Amino acid sequence: MRILGIESSCDETAAAVIEDGRKILSNVVNSQIDIHTLYGGVVPEVAARSHIEVINPVINQALSEANLTWDDIDAIAVTYAPGLIGSLLVGTLAARTLALLKNKPLFPIHHVEAHVYANFLNEQAPKFPMLALIVSGGHSQLVLFKDHGDYELLGQTQDDAVGEAFDKVAKIIGLPYPGGPSIAKAALVGDPYKYKLPKARMQNPYDFSFSGLKTAVLRTVQKEVGVDFTFPSHELSARLNDVQRADFAASFQRTAVETLIDRAEKAFNDYAPASVVIAGGVAANQELRRQLSDRLPLHIDYAPMNLCTDNAAMIATLGYYYAQKMEPTDPLDLEVVPSLSMTKTAWALNKSAN
Numbered sequence: 001m002r003i004l005g006i007e008s009s010c011d012e013t014a015a016a017v018i019e020d021g022r023k024i025l026s027n028v029v030n031s032q033i034d035i036h037t038l039y040g041g042v043v044p045e046v047a048a049r050s051h052i053e054v055i056n057p058v059i060n061q062a063l064s065e066a067n068l069t070w071d072d073i074d075a076i077a078v079t080y081a082p083g084l085i086g087s088l089l090v091g092t093l094a095a096r097t098l099a100l101l102k103n104k105p106l107f108p109i110h111h112v113e114a115h116v117y118a119n120f121l122n123e124q125a126p127k128f129p130m131l132a133l134i135v136s137g138g139h140s141q142l143v144l145f146k147d148h149g150d151y152e153l154l155g156q157t158q159d160d161a162v163g164e165a166f167d168k169v170a171k172i173i174g175l176p177y178p179g180g181p182s183i184a185k186a187a188l189v190g191d192p193y194k195y196k197l198p199k200a201r202m203q204n205p206y207d208f209s210f211s212g213l214k215t216a217v218l219r220t221v222q223k224e225v226g227v228d229f230t231f232p233s234h235e236l237s238a239r240l241n242d243v244q245r246a247d248f249a250a251s252f253q254r255t256a257v258e259t260l261i262d263r264a265e266k267a268f269n270d271y272a273p274a275s276v277v278i279a280g281g282v283a284a285n286q287e288l289r290r291q292l293s294d295r296l297p298l299h300i301d302y303a304p305m306n307l308c309t310d311n312a313a314m315i316a317t318l319g320y321y322y323a324q325k326m327e328p329t330d331p332l333d334l335e336v337v338p339s340l341s342m343t344k345t346a347w348a349l350n351k352s353a354n
Ligand code: KG4
Pocket: 010, 115, 135, 136, 137, 138, 139, 162, 163, 164, 166, 167, 178, 179, 180, 181, 184, 280, 281, 282, 283, 284, 285, 286, 308, 309, 310
């Protein structure tokens, strides 16, 4: 079964063709990073406009790179939740129109869950029960998958997502957007023990909180450069030198990564999963991978970097498993849902029927 996946929930326009949920026939990603770098973050209206400009060429490129025509495509899978509403609308409208025109079954996919499915493109598919640490710009969650579509949310962030914390801390210390990769790079030459930053304790041992850590970085930078807490945060970075910047990047990254792994280790000990996967943009972080492999007593197969950040291969991959158990959606009825937990989709709620 060949599925065309379409993704446009944030600032990447992507299309991919996946065969039987395993084989990548094409994987096209058009990133808007250059445009949003000008503003230091994603501007929703600019993102939606840019998706409109490239969505058709990106889909056509995915077909031509796979050497396929529409006759070879069995179904379309598209991200319908969660994300920026204007961005989601572009991808879903394209998918709905194509499903009608080309007479293809259409499957609605949850973006965050799809991040986990990047791991099903590894040489060995992960085994159930599978513990997933989901760490993106919008989500930080620990989810126990018993089977496809059958999972339990063990814990999640109570405030900022970890990727958001990387992005905000990068802004404070004067590193370019997106913050995750620039902090990881600066941290390579920094001292991870230079600044002592707090790890939040939560009532639910699997929950996270990153907003206190971000504020602690802000206060520590203010102290380091000798100003009080009323000093504007956007003027701080100019007072830091490169050594301080690298030490802050390394100290923040160490604390954020340890916070994630403490929770994952506890869930691993409590639930004894057969596999552990990490998913989402922050899963590209090498320090996270290194520390997780050090701390957990099982082999972890990591997805390649380009499948950790937003892409449509993961959408088509989840679409394949979805298509085994679910009826297609009527293209005339599919609506976007900008905010939706993966435990609340029709697919997840259908688990008793699975
Ligand atoms: O999953 P993603 O591409 O988009 C969302 O669905 O949110 O994640 C984007 C997030 C951003 O916050 C970015 O800074 C972070 O992933 N990120 C990283 C790295 N690469 C991307 N964070 C830490 N280390 C990285 N190497």
